[in-house]
Amino acid sequence: MPRASGGADAVVEAAPPVALREVFRRFWPYTRGGRPWFVVILGLVVLGPVVDAAEVWLFKILIDDVLIPRDLHLLLPIALAYLGLTLAAGVLDFADDVTSTWVGERFLLALRSALFRHVEGLSLGFFERRRLGDVLARMTGDVDAVETFLLSGIVNALAQVVRLGVFLGVLCYLSWHLTLLAVVIAPMFWCTARWFSRRVKVVARERRRRSGAISAITEETLGNIALVQAYNRQRWEHGRFERENLGRFRAVMASARLGAVYATVVELIELLGALLVLGLGTWELIRGQLTLGGLLVFLTLLSRLYGPLRGLSGLSNTFSSASASAERIIELLDQRPQVRQSATPRAPGRCRGEIAFDDVSFRYPGATAPALTGVSFRVAPGETLALVGASGAGKTTVAKLLLRFYDPDDGTVRLDGHDLRDLGLDALRDNVAVLLQETVVLHGTVRDNIVYGRPGVGEAEIVAAARRADADGFISRLPDGYDTVVGQRGRLLSGGQQQRLAIARAMVRDAPLLVLDEPTTGLDAQSGRRILQPLRRLMDGRTTILISHDLLTVRDATRILLLEHGRVTARGTHRQLLARSAAYARLYRPYGAAAGPQVGGPSS
Numbered sequence: 019m020p021r022a023s024g025g026a027d028a029v030v031e032a033a034p035p036v037a038l039r040e041v042f043r044r045f046w047p048y049t050r051g052g053r054p055w056f057v058v059i060l061g062l063v064v065l066g067p068v069v070d071a072a073e074v075w076l077f078k079i080l081i082d083d084v085l086i087p088r089d090l091h092l093l094l095p096i097a098l099a100y101l102g103l104t105l106a107a108g109v110l111d112f113a114d115d116v117t118s119t120w121v122g123e124r125f126l127l128a129l130r131s132a133l134f135r136h137v138e139g140l141s142l143g144f145f146e147r148r149r150l151g152d153v154l155a156r157m158t159g160d161v162d163a164v165e166t167f168l169l170s171g172i173v174n175a176l177a178q179v180v181r182l183g184v185f186l187g188v189l190c191y192l193s194w195h196l197t198l199l200a201v202v203i204a205p206m207f208w209c210t211a212r213w214f215s216r217r218v219k220v221v222a223r224e225r226r227r228r229s230g231a232i233s234a235i236t237e238e239t240l241g242n243i244a245l246v247q248a249y250n251r252q253r254w255e256h257g258r259f260e261r262e263n264l265g266r267f268r269a270v271m272a273s274a275r276l277g278a279v280y281a282t283v284v285e286l287i288e289l290l291g292a293l294l295v296l297g298l299g300t301w302e303l304i305r306g307q308l309t310l311g312g313l314l315v316f317l318t319l320l321s322r323l324y325g326p327l328r329g330l331s332g333l334s335n336t337f338s339s340a341s342a343s344a345e346r347i348i349e350l351l352d353q354r355p356q357v358r359q360s361a362t363p364r365a366p367g368r369c370r371g372e373i374a375f376d377d378v379s380f381r382y383p384g385a386t387a388p389a390l391t392g393v394s395f396r397v398a399p400g401e402t403l404a405l406v407g408a409s410g411a412g413k414t415t416v417a418k419l420l421l422r423f424y425d426p427d428d429g430t431v432r433l434d435g436h437d438l439r440d441l442g443l444d445a446l447r448d449n450v451a452v453l454l455q456e457t458v459v460l461h462g463t464v465r466d467n468i469v470y471g472r473p474g475v476g477e478a479e480i481v482a483a484a485r486r487a488d489a490d491g492f493i494s495r496l497p498d499g500y501d502t503v504v505g506q507r508g509r510l511l512s513g514g515q516q517q518r519l520a521i522a523r524a525m526v527r528d529a530p531l532l533v534l535d536e537p538t539t540g541l542d543a544q545s546g547r548r549i550l551q552p553l554r555r556l557m558d559g560r561t562t563i564l565i566s567h568d569l570l571t572v573r574d575a576t577r578i579l580l581l582e583h584g585r586v587t588a589r590g591t592h593r594q595l596l597a598r599s600a601a602y603a604r605l606y607r608p609y610g611a612a613a614g615p616q617v618g619g620p621s622s
């Protein structure tokens with residue numbers, strides 16, 4: 019049998035176990051929309067077995083009053099009654115199917131939406147540590163599996179209990195001591211089910227964990243397919259995939275074996291019960307205490323009684339297997355954003371754009387060394403502050419703190435004098451436009467990509483922004499202009515075109531604060547120069563934090579801050595720094611102290 023949880027080298031860790039009662043408590047609120055329908059389902063659940071029992075009773079009448087006395091006058095009414103009951107059963111089945119599906123799907127609708135909203139609101143730190151593929155698997159496969167809890171779970175349990183009650187009642191009416199004999203085997207059902215459900219849970223957990231790992235590896239490999247193919251890592255990636263795939267296969271097989279053995283054991287127990295009843299029933303028939311029709315009906319009802327009995331015991335297997343998925347979802351739901359909104363967040367509207375870092379220190383969760391130590395600076399509205407320094411010096415971390423992807427461990431980040439922790443996250447981010455190191459172009463049309471900056475913006479503004487971003491030219495040459503679909507991550511555009519599209523998006527956002535993280539990285543010198551003009555237009559009148567290695571952009575800054583190992587070691591204008599800071603001069607010396615406008619800087 020597969021092991022329950024992945025070791026330290028597992029692609030995806032197993033979620034912590036959760037008690038069954040806790041699982042119900044956590045998921046019950048998502049049934050809110052469908053709860054009134056539980057009454058309807060309950061009604062259908064009661065009527066179903068009544069119709070069933072009536073059908074079996076008709077069978078008794080057929081044997082005792084038609085077949086044995088060879089009297090045909092009751093045949094027609096019995097046939098009509100059969101027809102009516104079959105129709106009634108059909109209608110009940112239909113109503114039951116539709117209502118149950120509706121309630122189940124409503125539950126899934128609510129849970130999936132809530133989970134999406136929750137995960138979307140988690141801090142960047144969560145996504146930097148988690149494997150995206152596994153999160154996807156939880157939001158799709160695991161959510162589906164957990165529905166079993168509430169529908170196949172509660173409704174099924176109810177249906178089985180009602181069935182059991184109805185059939186037991188009829189059986190007792192026919193012969194109470196035969197019934198007593200028939201149910202002595204019930205505890206055997208429970209014990210078997212308990213034994214199996216524990217094992218089912220172990221394999222179900224393993225199966226879900228492996229499914230998460232398969233999604234994770236697929237997402238990572240296909241998302242980086244150019245790298246994988248360029249470095250000929252297909253075989254290695256396939257090996258990794260195959261290990262998880264095989265792990266899942268073994269878990270599924272273990273689960274199938276358990277299921278098959280369980281079914282056989284249950285059948286044996288049923289047979290034991292039926293044989294006991296048959297023995298005693300035949301004796302009662304001989305003594306004239308039971309009619310032949312009565313005995314046959316008793317045996318038929320008995321086989322139907324064992325159905326719910328088996329169903330009820332088997333439910334623990336269903337629950338165990340679904341709870342493996344539930345645990346993975348609960349683990350996601352229990353993640354709290356590291357960045358918390360204040361209880362009474364301020365929403366100051368459009369800010370002037372004054373930024374202040376006061377003695378800010380920060381260490382990434384789990385990291386050994388701090389990323390920033392005692393960083394202080396001020397940027398007045400409309401100014402541009404350039405952050406320079408070697409790779410890993412902490413420049414991007416400054417931008418992440420400003421966007422409040424993380425909160426500082428010490429010190430304060432302020433916007434217009436407000437501590438960022440007092441502002442609503444929406445209010446803060448509404449004031450910022452970002453251009454990231456890795457340009458993000460979404461799958462969709464050119465227009466969709468620009469409008470993403472400010473939903474609802476008019477056509478004239480879109481075109482104006484594209485013009486100012488120098489993007490209008492290439493957009494109009496695209497086959498469908500603004501309606502051209504640019505492919506996932508903008509793969510159908512060149513790096514420079516993607517960057518100009520991103521500038522247009524930042525233009526329509528029209529935010530007073532701008533964060534530019536290496537806007538010219540990845541572009542050749544010519545493409546880099548081409549976006550300088552649009553960048554300057556974008557920066558005009560906005561407070562800008564510019565992270566760059568590119569001297570061309572850095573020289574535009576009002577002030578430059580040199581970061582080394584998370585500390586500010588020098589500050590001033592380009593000329594002042596060249597004169598004052600050996601480290602700054604070293605950064606740009608290879609390109610000449612008086613670097614001309616054609617010069618690009620060192621790359622990270």
Ligand SMILES: Nc1ncnc2c1ncn2[C@@H]1O[C@H](COP(=O)(O)OP(=O)(O)OP(=O)(O)O)[C@@H](O)[C@H]1O
Pocket residue numbers: 146382383385388389407408409410411412413414415416622
């Ligand atoms: N999510 C993270 N978790 C842990 N450590 C991190 C994380 N992100 C960055 N770091 C570490 O923090 C330090 C500062 O990183 P940062 O990204 O701010 O550097 P940078 O100056 O922007 O570098 P580059 O110029 O290469 O982009 C580095 O030592 C880096 O390894």
